[in-house]
Amino acid sequence: MTVRLAPTVAVGPQSPRPAARPVPDLSQVRTILRVILRRSTRGRMIAGRSGKPRGLIFVLVMYGVLGGFLSMLAFAHPDVFTFSLVMGAYTFMVAGMTMVGESSTMLFDPAENDILGHRPIHPRTLLLAKSLGMISLTLALGLAINLFPMFAGLATRGARWWFPLAHVVSLTLLVLFCSAAVVFVYALLARMVSRRTFDTVASWSQVVVTAVLIVSYQLVPRLMDRMQGFRIDAANPILLFLPPTWFAAVTQVLLGADTGTRTMAMAAAAVLATPVIGWAALRYLAGDYARQLSALGETPVAAKPEPHAIRPRRGIRVDALLAPWLRDPVERGAFRLAAAYLGRDRDVRMRIYPQLALFVVFPVISIIDRSQGSRFGVLLSVYFAATIPASMMMTLKASPHHAAADLFRYAPIAGTASIFHGVRKASLVLLVVPALIISGSILWFGLPDHHALLTALPALLALPTLSLLTGLSGDYIPLSLPPTTGRQGAINVGTMLIGGIGGIVFVVLGIIGDRAHWFWNLIVAEVAALAILHPLLLRGIRARRLSREGE
């Protein structure tokens, strides 16, 4: 039988063929950028008790407070180069880490492919618009951090009245450099690896980028120590290889404080590196970025076994070992859910894995640089370990699959305590324990004084109890919020400020107890206190009832 198809129905005259558009199309860039910024500022990053969004303002205020603390440095009267370098190094780390954290959502949102993938947008235009979006966000954060320091810098030696202006210029260049570098790395990865390996390589490359950012930041105070007191000599050749110093040199040049060859060379590196890297990313790698983006959103049509198939029961073995600790089936389910997202979800991995770099970098630095004493690495390792549970649980609250979390609302669960404990235990077992083993091993083999490790004991004993604190605020429903711009930055700063304080308190107590020779008495007292506090916190969390919309 022959089937005759009806002729195509003409709905109207065809639109005239448009004239060739320039690439990148700046009008499209403007339009896309406007939407990106609107989404960022309207995003529901952190909701208050009233449920009203606090948005980007909340994050900016937090960064501003951090900058306020840092600006105190200016009143120790360092020279302007040293001050600019410290501020630049700090901004470099914070802005870079934010960029790394946000880039995953901003550059590779599979859902977005359905919206933009079929539009007549050149990949270079799209990449430029997204890069500008990232730059705007990071610049806002950078400005928030530097708001107080840019004026406090007037108190430094050699500063002129236009220091704030010069500082803003170098800061802008620094942010542009960070953005260009991150986009370049992603675009390069998109060219080099297949879709199957992209996710894994991308998340681990973020760990490396984070490690580099921290090392760059940490080298600055160490250089200050090794040089003449509280001053860094711009003539030191090692500075040529540290990007933050390039931007401090820009400030120097703009202030007319130093126009020597070396300073000029560093300033030139700052001015030239950004456009070169940015141009390379946009000119040569944009096509591969577009391919990778469309590959991320593709859906296989056939049910063929895939070479990257998940090994059955891989995650189950871990919780089978922990069966006595995960007796509640809901808790066990939440543990598995968190484990699966930690191991497989691109977005979660890219937000959490970079933190693991801290557990290698700080112990290594403390081994190389003994000037701070052997307890430095122990102190920071425990501090960061204490921030992990809160950080992971807050990170796991957001996911592109947030609509699926409605399941927790219509499933017969009275409260979110079991879910909270499942995710919390996953963070302890799958992140805190491995991180402490890594940093502990590095310190054990690297430090001659093993006694320093003992001072971590009070904090380690308190870790499970400290991890309960986040359960006291509201319903904990994992993966239930849409990922929004700036959220990860807020989590990083929030957990650094609040989450780790408990860890620090216990380590300091350990150090004091050790020096005053009542360490073991302290341990006994702590165990007794925790034996009371832990069940109380558990009871408080269990007593919370899952609220319904409208309650």
Place this chain on the structure above:
Amino acid sequence: MIVLEQLAKSYGAQEAVRGISLEIPTGQLVGLLGPNGAGKSTTIKMLTGMLLPTSGTAQVEGHDIVRDPLEVKRLVGYVPESGAVFEALTAREYLRFVAALYQIPEKEADLRIDRFAAFFDLAPADLSGKPLSAFSKGMRQKVVITSALLHNPKTVFFDEPLNGLDANAALSFKTLITSLARDGKTIVYCSHILDVVERVCERVIIIHEGRIVADGTVQALRDQAGEPTLERVFNKLTATENLLARAEEFARVLSQ
């Protein structure tokens, strides 16, 4: 059995559901229809215990949705319109997770999962070998439907359950829900595909602007409205103007 008495929900000044009263006996398959924003999803969310009503009462299988939401949740199944799942999990992991939330032992859950997988033609390799993100929309929808029925609920709410299903799977599904209703389950079926509702549901309730504007068998509604199809009845009750004429006029303007 579902009983609603003056059930209402407001969001500030906006009234999403304005005092709905109705009764759905056990084993009935009811189509719940309404234009976008009519209040269908809000009503379902209240009946599944997700949303607290502003006023009125409702009972599902004898349990009050305000006083006893947990028991209600134990007894109902729900296929949300979003069809969302945790995509980093495999289908089996996801279904086991759902089973755990309903306190179904893992062995029993696995048996039920395999039974549903066989019904929906989901191969074991699909079930355990790849994440749900690698599933097609239709395959994912099969998992969502399975997750709603896994605990053998007495009442099931389906919100656009045919989303993404191919013709064969859709046919199997329609047969499945009529069988489930015959076996005594109460089924509330929300859809914009009126032909399916017309063929499958024994009773149709149309909601418009938060109120019930029609309630009866398909035949009764057609007779009452004097229209030949459910689509025309729906249009007559919920459209503010002659949509057909408007569409024709729009097409004419577009071609100019």
